[in-house]
Amino acid sequence: MYEEGSALSVLLDVKNLVVRFYTQEGTVFAVNGVSFELEEGETLGIVGESGSGKSVSSLALMGLIPSPPGKVESGTVMFEGRDLLTLKPDQMRLIRGKEIAMIFQDPMTSLNPVLTIGTQITESLKLHEGMNTSQSRKRAADLLDMVGIPDAYRRLDDYPHQFSGGMRQRVMIAMGLSCNPKLLIADEPTTALDVTIQAQIIELVKQLKDEFNMAMIWITHDLGVVAGIADRIQVMYGGRIMESGSSHEVFGDSRHPYTEGLLGSLPRLDSSGEEKLTQIEGSPPDMRNEPVGCPFAPRCDIRENLNLEQCWNDRPPLETVPGDGGDGTHVMSCWADIREGVA
C-alpha cells in the first residue's frame, strides 16, 4: 500500500537492520540498528572505516549474509513493495542481478577464473532476459563496448586473468548493468585501483547511472570519492549510522563529532599542508563487545569536554540535527551539539 505523494519515489526503505555473526571467538555485533531510505535515481554514499558495517549492511539487504555464522536478527528491507528479508532464496536470486546488481572491490572474487568473460555475461542474460546464444553474445559485446573495453567482440572469449584490474572492474560493471537494474550497489569498487584508473571508472559509472536511470549505493572509506558522486552521505561507525544528510550538509556543515574528526584528519590536495593534522585518539571499536551507549564514546573529545555521562550508557537516537535549516533530512546520532562543545 502506497502513501500519497513522496512515498512513491522511495525505492528502498531499510528499517532497523540488525546483523550478528556467531563465531568461535564470540558474537560479532556487526550492524546494530541501521535505517535509511533511498529514492529512485538517487546516489547514496556510505562512508566509514573498515569494520564499521558497510559491507555487512549491503550484503544483508541482498540476502547474502553467510549463515551460519551470520544472522539477520531483525529489520525490514522494503523494495518495490516487498520485504526482501522475507523472500525465498530463489525469489531473491531473481531480484539479484535483475533488479539489484552489486559490484565489489575485487572483481576476481565474483568472476569465475575458468570461464570466459563472454560465458559469464551471457549466462545472466539467458537466465534473466531469456535470450538465446547469439542474441546474448551480441548484447554482451555491446555491453563491453559501452564500458570502454576495446575490441569487445573478440574479448568475449578471453578469461578474467587476461584483463587488467581496471578492465576487470569494467567487465563487472557491464555484467551488473546487463539486465537494467533499478539499483546498483558498489562496494569499494575502486579501492584497489590507481587514481587515474579510479577516475576513469567513476566517470564511467556516473555517465551510465544517468543513462540507465538507476539508483546507486556507493560504499567507500574514501571521503573524497563520495564527495564527487553522492547526492547523500551516510557516515557509519561501529555498525551504526552516525550522521546522514545531503553531501553539502555532511561535508560543509558536519555536526557529528566523528564526522568532524574524520574530516579534520584528512590532508587537502588543494592547500599546502602546514598545520598539524587533527587526530582522533584511540582505535576503532572491537565489534565483539555488545554495543551500549554511543560507539564513539571512548574516542570522543566532545563527550570529554562536556563531561557527558549518558554517552556511555544510552544510545543516542538518529534525529534531525539541532537548528537544521533544511528539510529535516540532515540527521545524526549524538547527545551533544558540537557547536557548544568546541567553543
Add this chain to the structure above:
Amino acid sequence: MSSQVMTAEKRKSLDESDVILEVTDLKKYFPISAGIVFQRQVGAVRAVDGISFHVIRGETLGLVGESGCGKSTTGRTILQLYRPTEGSVRFEGQELSTMSGNDLRQMRRRMQIIFQDPFASLNPRMTVGSIVSEPLQIHKIYSNKKERQQYVEQLMEKVGLNPYFINRYPHEFSGGQRQRIGIARALALEPSFIVADEPISALDVSIQAQVVNLMEELQDELNLTYLFIAHDLSMVRHICDRVAVMYLGKIVELGPVDEVYDNPQHPYTQALLSAVPVPDPQVEEDRQRIIISGDLPSPSSPPTGCNFNTRCPVRFDLCFEEPDPPLIEARPQHYVSCHRVT
C-alpha cells in the same frame, strides 16, 4: 625570487648544501627467464630505469606514481636490499653500490625501512620487546640485557606505545599500534635516513593522521630524513618538502611540493593530480578532470621515445623518437621530463 626556497624555509630550515643521499642514473632490471630445464633470460623488467635525484638532510622527499612504476624498487635499491643493475647511490658521502660485507652492514645501521603492512612485516612469534631489540642484537649493541630492555622501553614510549606491553605479541595490537612497533624497530639503531614504503596505506583514515603526526614529531626531534613512498597524493603534499613523480621506472617531474602541486608541468602529473578526489562537494562540482585513457604499459617492453606516449593527451611526433625527453629545470628547482616543456 623563487617561492621554492621559501617553501622549504617555512616548513623547516634545511641546509640545501647538506646532501645526505645522491642517486645518479640508477637502474634496477629484474631478469625474466624462460625454459623448464635450461633457464635462459628472455627479457628484463625495467623496474627502475635511470633515475637521478638527491635528498637533503632533514627533508622528506615524496615518491609518488601508480602501482608498478618502481617506487618500492627504488627504495630497496637505495638501501642495497636489491643491488643496482647500474648507477650510483652515495649516502653520507660513501658509494653504496660497490660496498659489501661488513662495510655495508655498518652503513645499513644509518638507513632503515618501514613497510606498508605492519602485520606482514612483524614476526608473529616474537614479542614486541624482541622485535624492537632484534636489530640491537644483530649489531651487538647493549650486551647488558637490562640496559637493552630500558632502551627498548624508551623507544616504545617515544612512538606512543605503553612499555607495559613489551611482552605482548603483534596480533594483540591494532593496525596503528603495529605500525608504531615497526617505527620503533626502525629507530632502534638511530638511523639518519628512513625509507617509508607506503607506511599508512593499510591503516584506517582516523589512524593515518596519528602515524603521520608521529613521523613528523620524530623527524623534528631526531633530525631524520625520509623518503616517503605513497600513493595518497594529499598526504604527500602534507608531509613532504619535495616530491618526485615516477612513471614506468623514470622520474618525470621533481620539485618542491607546493610548486609541483600548484603548477604541475608534466602531462602525467597533471592527470594524476586532477584524478585525486577532494572531500568537498563544491570543489568536486567545479573540477575539470583530465582523464587519461588506457593502462600502464608493461615495464618489460616500455614504449620507444617518451614512456608516457601511449596515454599522453598532448603527444606529438617528437614524443615517439629517441632519445626520450631529459629531465630539465623548467622553473626554479622544478624539473620536468617532457618535450612540450622547455
